[in-house]
Amino acid sequence: MIRSLLFLMIFWSFSVTAQKPGKNRILLIPLDDRPPCLQFTQRMGQIAGAEVVAPPLAMLGQFTTPGQSEAIGQWILSQDLSSFDAAIVCLDMLAYGGLVGSRVHQVPLETAVKRLEIIAKLREKAPRLPLYAQSVLMRLAPSADMKNDAYRAQLARWAEISPDPSRQEETAQLAKVIPATALADYQQARLRNHTINQKAIEWVKKGIIDYLLITQDDAKPQGVHIAEGQRLREQIHQQNLQAKVALQPGTDEVSMLLLARFLTQKAAFTPKIKVYYSSDSLSKRAMPFEDRPLTTSVRYQIESAGATQVDKETDAQILLYVYTSRQQPQRAISFVNEIKEKLASKKHVIVADIDPVGNVQGGDSVFSALLIKHQLLPALSGYASWNTAGNTLGTALPQGVTYYLASQRFKQPKTALYSAQQWFLLNRVLDDYYFHTLIRPEANRRFGKPGLGALILDESRNKQVEAFCLERLQGYLKTLEQDYFTSKPFASFCQRPQHLQFSLPWHRTFEALIDFDLDCSRKN
Structure with missing residues (x-):
C-alpha cells in the first residue's frame, strides 16, 4: 500500500512538472557559432519561455578556426547542472571543434574519443538530466576555404562516384588530379567520423545519451556516405534503438529540432x-x-x-x-x-x-x-x-x-510569447527572403563571385559588404510598413522593430547575423 501511494505521488509530481512551463533552462553545445546553430535556437527557446545557455562565443571558434573543445568540456563541468532541465550537445563541436573541423583530419580518432569522455562525466554528475545529442554524417564535399579551389569539385565528384564499379575509369582520373595528401586526409576524416557515430550509438545503448540524431550533411542519392549510413542503420536496428536514434538529412538546424523534442516531452504531449x-x-x-x-x-x-x-x-x-x-x-x-x-x-x-x-x-x-x-x-x-x-x-x-x-x-504570457514569436518570424522574412533571395545575389555581383559562392572576404571588404547589405535591408524593412506591420497579428501587439543590425560572422555571404529589438507588450 505504501509503495503504491509512493508511486502515485512520484507519478503525480512528474505529471505536474511535465505540464509546467516554468523557466526551463537548457544547456546547449552548438554545432558552431553560426546563427542557425546558436542564435536561432536561443531565440526559439524564448518562444516557450526557455533560457538556452551556451558557452562563451570565443570558445566556439569561427569558420576554419575550430572551437576550443577541451575548454568547452571544462565549461560544462563548471556549470551547476542541477539548474538545467535538459542538455542539447552537438558531438562534432566537442570532438573536432565544430562542423568545418569535422571535415578535415586535424583531430586524430584517439583525441576525439578522449574529448567526448565529457559526455559520460556529464551523465555521472547529472544522471537524470535529459541528454539530446547530434552527430554528423560527413558530407561529400570538403569546406571551401580558398586553399582547395583547384580540386574541391573533383574531390566531391570522386566521393560521389567512387563506390560505383562502372565509374572506375573516371574515379581513377579524378584521383590523379586530387593531391594525394588531400584525398588521404578526406578518407581518414570520414573513417574517424564514422567510428565516432558508431560509438555515439553505443552511448545511447548504455544510457549515456537519451536521444541521438545522426544527421546527413549535404549529400546526393549516391556516394561514399550511402554505405556508411547503411552500416549505422544496421547497428541501430541490431540494438533495437529505433525509438532513440534517427538518421536523417540536415545539419545546421538540428539543435532547434532537439529543442522542440525536449519541449514536447516536457509537456507530455505529442502534436x-x-x-x-x-x-x-x-x-x-x-x-x-x-x-x-x-x-x-x-x-x-x-x-x-x-x-x-x-x-x-x-x-x-x-x-x-x-x-x-x-x-x-x-x-x-x-x-x-x-x-x-x-x-x-x-x-x-x-x-x-x-x-x-x-x-x-x-x-x-x-x-x-x-x-x-x-x-x-x-x-x-x-x-x-x-x-x-x-x-x-x-x-x-x-x-x-x-x-x-x-x-x-x-x-x-502573451507579452513574452508574441515578442519572441514575431521576432522569429520577422527575422526569417528579413534573412531568408530579403537577404538571401534579393540582397545576397546583388552583393555577390557587386563585390565578387556571383551565384551561390560563399564569397570569402578580407576584413576591409567584409565591412563594405556588411554596410551595403544593412543599407539594402533597412530599405526593404520600410517596404514592410504597408502590408506586414499593419497586419492584425502584428499591429495588435507589436511596435515597429528598432535597432536593426547586420553582420557576416564568417566573412562570407553564405550566412548572416540579423538582429533587432521588437516589443510586443500591448494588451489585448
Missing part, C-alpha cells in the same frame, strides 16, 4: 501534424543536397521534433504546408489561398518554402511576395525558406511546434 504539398510529384523526389524523397525527410523531421504525422486534418493540431512549385507561379497563388483559408479558420499553420532545383538560397520571390501581400506571415506558427530542404523544415517545424506548445499547453 499531430497534417502535411500538404504544393506538388505531389516533387514531394516524391529527393531535394538538392539530400539523398531521399522529400516525403521521407518531412516524416523524419516531424518525428525528431517530438511530433507525429497524421493523414486526416481533423486529427491534427498543426498543418504543415510545403511549397516546392517555384516553376509554377500559378500554384503559388492557389497555395497561398489555401493557407489563407486555414489561417482564417484559426488553424496553426507552418510554411516551408523549399527550392527543388538548388539554384536559390532563400525564398521564392512570387510565393514570398504573396505571403507578404496577403498579410499571412505574421499569422503563421512557423516559417522558413533558407538553403536545403532539411534546413528549411528543421527551422519552420520546431518553431511551429514550440509556438503551439507555448500558446496551448504552457500558456506562455
Whole structure:
C-alpha cells in the first residue's frame, strides 16, 4: 500500500512538472557559432519561455578556426547542472571543434574519443538530466576555404562516384588530379567520423545519451556516405534503438529540432501534424543536397521534433504546408489561398518554402511576395525558406511546434510569447527572403563571385559588404510598413522593430547575423 501511494505521488509530481512551463533552462553545445546553430535556437527557446545557455562565443571558434573543445568540456563541468532541465550537445563541436573541423583530419580518432569522455562525466554528475545529442554524417564535399579551389569539385565528384564499379575509369582520373595528401586526409576524416557515430550509438545503448540524431550533411542519392549510413542503420536496428536514434538529412538546424523534442516531452504531449504539398510529384523526389524523397525527410523531421504525422486534418493540431512549385507561379497563388483559408479558420499553420532545383538560397520571390501581400506571415506558427530542404523544415517545424506548445499547453504570457514569436518570424522574412533571395545575389555581383559562392572576404571588404547589405535591408524593412506591420497579428501587439543590425560572422555571404529589438507588450 505504501509503495503504491509512493508511486502515485512520484507519478503525480512528474505529471505536474511535465505540464509546467516554468523557466526551463537548457544547456546547449552548438554545432558552431553560426546563427542557425546558436542564435536561432536561443531565440526559439524564448518562444516557450526557455533560457538556452551556451558557452562563451570565443570558445566556439569561427569558420576554419575550430572551437576550443577541451575548454568547452571544462565549461560544462563548471556549470551547476542541477539548474538545467535538459542538455542539447552537438558531438562534432566537442570532438573536432565544430562542423568545418569535422571535415578535415586535424583531430586524430584517439583525441576525439578522449574529448567526448565529457559526455559520460556529464551523465555521472547529472544522471537524470535529459541528454539530446547530434552527430554528423560527413558530407561529400570538403569546406571551401580558398586553399582547395583547384580540386574541391573533383574531390566531391570522386566521393560521389567512387563506390560505383562502372565509374572506375573516371574515379581513377579524378584521383590523379586530387593531391594525394588531400584525398588521404578526406578518407581518414570520414573513417574517424564514422567510428565516432558508431560509438555515439553505443552511448545511447548504455544510457549515456537519451536521444541521438545522426544527421546527413549535404549529400546526393549516391556516394561514399550511402554505405556508411547503411552500416549505422544496421547497428541501430541490431540494438533495437529505433525509438532513440534517427538518421536523417540536415545539419545546421538540428539543435532547434532537439529543442522542440525536449519541449514536447516536457509537456507530455505529442502534436499531430497534417502535411500538404504544393506538388505531389516533387514531394516524391529527393531535394538538392539530400539523398531521399522529400516525403521521407518531412516524416523524419516531424518525428525528431517530438511530433507525429497524421493523414486526416481533423486529427491534427498543426498543418504543415510545403511549397516546392517555384516553376509554377500559378500554384503559388492557389497555395497561398489555401493557407489563407486555414489561417482564417484559426488553424496553426507552418510554411516551408523549399527550392527543388538548388539554384536559390532563400525564398521564392512570387510565393514570398504573396505571403507578404496577403498579410499571412505574421499569422503563421512557423516559417522558413533558407538553403536545403532539411534546413528549411528543421527551422519552420520546431518553431511551429514550440509556438503551439507555448500558446496551448504552457500558456506562455502573451507579452513574452508574441515578442519572441514575431521576432522569429520577422527575422526569417528579413534573412531568408530579403537577404538571401534579393540582397545576397546583388552583393555577390557587386563585390565578387556571383551565384551561390560563399564569397570569402578580407576584413576591409567584409565591412563594405556588411554596410551595403544593412543599407539594402533597412530599405526593404520600410517596404514592410504597408502590408506586414499593419497586419492584425502584428499591429495588435507589436511596435515597429528598432535597432536593426547586420553582420557576416564568417566573412562570407553564405550566412548572416540579423538582429533587432521588437516589443510586443500591448494588451489585448
